[in-house]
Amino acid sequence: MSLRTPLGRVRGLGSAKDGVGHWWLQRVTAVALVPLAVILVGMMLHLARADHATVLAYMGHTYVATFTALGLIAAFWHLKLGIQVVVEDYVHTERLKVAALLANTFGCIVFAGLGVVAVLTLAAGV
Secondary structure (H helix, E strand, O other), X not given: OOOOOHHHXXXXXXXXXXXXXXXXXXXXXXXXXXXXXXXXXXXXXXXXXXXXXXXXXHHOOHHHHHHHHHHHHHHHHHHHHHHHHHXXXXXXXXXXXXXXXXXXXXXXXXXXXXXXXHHHHHHHXX
16 A cells, blocks of 8 residues: 555656657558659659669759659658657666667668769769
8 A cells, every 4th residue: 555646656757748649641642652762663663774873863853853762751750650660668677768869860860861862963964
């Protein structure tokens, strides 16, 4: 038997008020990825038998580079959110959880950045 009040027992154990925002961001990125993936697949089918010069010229179009960069950003953001949920739910050692979350965030930022730079380099024709 405890002398603590019910409020005292649950204080600090309740909602962090972050779950709904995280859930919405994951759904928004998923919905954004649907048309972006269709566009990407369409571009790949269009360029399947093209030569290198044609692909470079195609990637030089502003809208192609824009949709490709947006697809990369949305995909890595969605990946970060998904892996974050898995780590928070299934990794119980606090140090390992913090390390995994940091590696997840850092890795997604680095690879999204590398992808966007690669798209911009292709678009610039360098």
